[in-house]
Amino acid sequence: TPNKKIESYFSSNGIVSGKLGLSKDEIKDSFLEKTFYGLGRIPALATQNDFYTAMAFAIRDRVLRQFVRSTQQFNEKDARGVAYLSAEYLPGPHLGNNLLSLEIIKETREALAEVNLDLDEILDQEVEPGLGNGGLGRLASCYMDAMATLGIPSIAYGIRYEFGIFKQEIRDGWQEESTDKWLHYGNPWEIVRPEIAYEVHFGGKTESGIDEKGNYSVAWNADTVIKGVAYDTPILGYKSNGIIMRLWKAEAIESFDFSIYNSGDYYKAVEKKMRSENLTKVLYPNDENLQGKELRLKQQYFFVCCSLKDTIRLHLLQGRKLDQLHDKFTIQLNDTHPSIAVAELMRLLVDEHKMEWEKAWHVTRHTFAYTNHTLLPEALEKWSIDLFGRLLPRHLEIIYEINSRFLNELRELQYSANKIARMSLIEESGEPSIRMAHLATVGSFKVNGVSALHSRLLKEQVLNDFAELWPDKFTNVTNGISHRRFLVVSNPALSDLISEKIGRDWLTDLYKLKGLEAFAEDEDFQKKWMDIKLENKKALSKHIEEYAGVKIDPTMMFDVQVKRIHEYKRQHLKVLHILSLYRRIKKGEGERISPTAFIFAGKAAPGYFMAKRIIKLISSVADLVNKDPDVNGKLKVVFIPNFNVKLAQRIYPASDLSEQISMAGKEASGTGNMKFALNGALTVGTLDGANVEIRDEVGKENFFLFGLTTEEVQQTRQDGYRPSEYYEQNKELQGILDMLISGELSNGDTELFKPIFENLLQQDPYLLLKDYQSYIDCQEEIHEAWRKPKEWARMSILNVANMGKFSSDRSIQDYVEKIWNLQPIKAD
Ligand code: OAK
Known part of the structure; x- marks a missing residue:
């Protein structure tokens, strides 16, 4: 039996029917109260984590209010x-997203500043x-x-797993x-x-x-x-x-x-x-x-x-x-x-x-x-x-x-x-x-x-x-993605710039981004757009230096592949490309290469032998390339450990090029591809999963396409694919593959990468060798495009402008x- 007294109290004094957000002073009061009564902490003893927890409790109260209200309405x-x-x-992380949902990011930042705390530091505490x-x-x-x-x-x-996905560290590669x-x-x-x-x-x-x-x-x-x-x-x-x-x-x-x-x-x-x-x-x-x-x-x-x-x-x-x-x-x-x-x-x-x-x-x-x-x-x-x-x-x-x-x-x-x-x-x-x-x-x-x-x-x-x-x-x-998490929360500067131009309706109707098309050629807008990208790249560089020990010049092109490590996703095809550039530089033929930082992240299933070997390969290539004085900083390679949502939210806003290079027919959709494009990265990709639809939306002239189609993949199989033929015929490719077993990447150990070498030469189940040349040619086009910053900026803006379809609001x-x-x- 319902308790009428409590029900009327709930609805009359604002517990359930009150306004959505909170004022700066209310946030401050609630936060301080939670610090004291919720955690029993005096300021002198409180840690940053205590402050985060207190803020989470303060916000959770409001979140719960919305939940109770929704449930009442659904039931009625x-x-x-x-x-x-x-x-x-x-x-x-919940806190940042909840602050956005309550529209109180600014108020919270100010409330914390009044007590000498920094919102970003508090947000960073959340596990x-x-x-x-x-x-x-x-x-x-x-x-x-x-x-x-x-x-x-x-x-x-x-x-409710007590231990979620393992924490990844990289030791000795x-x-x-x-x-x-x-x-x-x-x-x-x-x-x-x-x-x-x-x-x-x-x-x-x-x-x-x-x-x-x-x-x-x-x-x-x-x-x-x-x-x-x-x-x-x-x-x-x-x-x-x-x-x-x-x-x-x-x-x-x-x-x-x-x-x-x-x-x-x-x-x-x-x-x-x-x-x-x-x-x-x-x-x-x-x-x-x-x-x-x-x-x-x-x-x-x-x-x-x-x-x-x-x-x-x-x-x-x-x-x-x-x-x-x-x-x-x-x-x-x-x-x-x-x-x-x-x-x-x-x-x-x-x-x-x-x-x-x-x-x-x-x-x-x-x-x-x-x-x-x-x-x-x-x-x-x-x-x-x-x-x-x-x-x-x-x-x-x-x-x-x-x-x-x-x-x-x-x-x-x-x-x-x-x-x-x-x-x-x-x-x-x-x-x-x-x-x-x-x-x-x-x-x-x-x-x-x-x-x-x-x-x-x-x-x-x-x-x-x-x-x-x-x-x-x-x-x-x-599939679709939460543009509120992956743009509004994680790339606030770009979001503000967009809203300045087209208003804020796009937060609930992503098709409104189409309005940005009108500014794609506007040089002043392009400059602001790319300046924000540069700032995001600086911030990521800092993270990379701290967690991966590699210094990266933020003006380089950030060429990024982040996702689970899997052979079908072909991280090793990316490696072949890096090695091709390295060899060109060594031969003194690197003048058409734009300075590029190759950034990888992602976890391998602990029992997946080849995936773990691919991580080691990336690390070994990074060691070789980053230290070689001939490369002279023109290429950098880095594997950032422990990819998760929090890290992802730093990476997408800082990316120039999004690698979506799975063998056609294998990636059911991909959603990282959408997060990159939404943050203004251009895509290099195969006609696989949602890449097909992304390309349709942004226009084929704003998308770097390479590789076989699913039909061609099937045909290749039917015809009896022999990867060794590509090795024999393509001398550049041969030289790169030989590097894997030369010991050059592994302190003289010729066995370390032999499993990868043999897999590619004998089976190559994901057709890397078949797609290799098309990928390399496409990358040349990309490096040329990077040398025309206005063109690049225009394409980047057009990508974002056409991401409307990929909001999870549309999917739902x-x-x-x-x-x-x-x-x-x-x-x-
Ligand atoms: C994992 C375990 C079993 C079956 C599927 C998966 C999985 O993660 N699949 C991925 O789902 C995503 C969401 O639909 C797609 O975007 C990915 O392409 C797909 O690999």
Whole structure:
């Protein structure tokens, strides 16, 4: 029963209905109060981190107010909503973004200045939650920013990993990993909800029988029970709603096992608790490479089970019926990591809520929608039947039942045995396993790829049989990025310059940037534009000197490749280019090379041999080039350690050239490409992922294109590709490749880079040698363009002016129209 007194107090005195932001004095008062009462700190003892925490608490109060208000409005309207399920999130630092959303950056800066503190130093204290590996996790967070801003009734579910993506250090050129202790200083943004907790079962056996009502039913007698507890972080939209990111932490069901405790073995009793908590200890650091580990499957089921039980609770709380779940919710699956949800929802409906199978299946397949984020075969999730059955015996039965009904439908359509085997949810060849992408596709009403090209390839290749069977199920939603985080917050000087010219409407409608086209030729504007770039480059140079020990002249061209290290992304193609320039300089043929700093950053999966070797190669090339007096500072190479959202926010604003050079057909979309272009970097890229659409938007004359198309890649394969032919025929390329095994890069060690050399000569699965010459020619064009600063500035401005399409606001609008079919509710 609602407490009317409290409700009227809430709404009458401004707790919920007050204004959005705060004045300078209110911020100061609140900040000082949090320092004193919130942390119990006297100024003499307070550290910068205390001040950051106090400010975070002060701001969180306001963020929560917006969240409460949004929830009230969503509930009043009985709105249709989205539950977003993602095993990964990369929110980045919260404070700066929340200050922007409340429109109080200036006031906060002034309030702190009055007490002799500097906002930038305070912002720098924040340790970001690294709860994801790369693109997929960051996309989820960009989407939360947009969902909150647009007023999409939504909740985002995930896992509260105690240790996120590892911290990367570079020692002697090699990547070294250490644990990411992001919770070490506490986390002022989250609120634990001990009362929102669910039991999750594992293992044991199933037993079928007849229940009290005489119906056939299945009981799952699990042998392990773990509790999932909700930790909520409010995510604020720009000047609007707040939504919740609800992350589940695993806990033991009882703190102690009393039977063991009473027998006197205290340590053994506690051991069980520790084992339960292991479940959410650490994020698997593999990006697009499946490991098939039991703990990973446990993590997936654990968070899916809690999230579905919570969604059902929210649904029933509104007085609705369970068979209307799909009318009120879409559950969006962020790749297949949460796709066990299809079986779990069936289990909850059929076993726990006693719904009949057909009805439950109708609800299920109208509730889920599935986003695919990769075509890489090694990333497509499969779980061995053996492992799966041991951990989730009931789910295995349910999947068999779904499959048997599905295959019967296919038989009725007269499909061949071959085709039926191809489409089955179970792979029979080799070790029998469950194909999670098939489960997600069969169990969803929509399936989408993340760029036009990727969605086409998904339909034509990986899910071709399904797309022929259900053509209307397949759609595209091109990825987008939060322009508020990646331009307004991270590049304030450029944002102000833009707003001076075209006003501030672009903060909520990125297409408004088109207005900048009118100033592309304006020399005064160009100068201001490039001056800001230079200032950002100076700031990055400082960071690089401090963290990578390399001095860089900020007037050089900053040629940047930052992303996970993966062979398909071809960081080693960039290395071949650098070595080609180096060799030209050594031969005295370097006059047409513009002074360039090559900047790399990104993490390699700890078990990925080739990726780690590529990092070592970059470091070795850096040593050679940076120290050679003949190069005379014309080239610099640097690998900045520990790429994360915070570092990314420094790098994009300082970049001149964005390297998007994956082999065509491999990068599902890319989102870094959008962040660079939004900050005025020009792109050199293949026709892959969203590069295609970026080039369409900015115009082909403002984009440096090279390399094979996806069709040409396929043709090359069909024709029988022999990389050694390119090595034989292209003498420059030969000389560069020979350097890898000459010992020149490795203190005489001819073995160190042999694996890379041999891989390229013998297989070259990502066609570096085939694309090499086209890349080198394109780079020559780029170096020439850099020598015409006005031209460059014009192209840079035109790139930014045409980035409207790549806001995550547009992507979310697309999801609303093509998939979610709901009404946004903007906070008033
Ligand atoms: C990671 C693990 C498994 C499957 C996919 C991924 C992943 O990160 N994919 C990336 O998703 C991004 C967001 O859609 C895309 O921009 C990247 O191209 C894609 O590699």
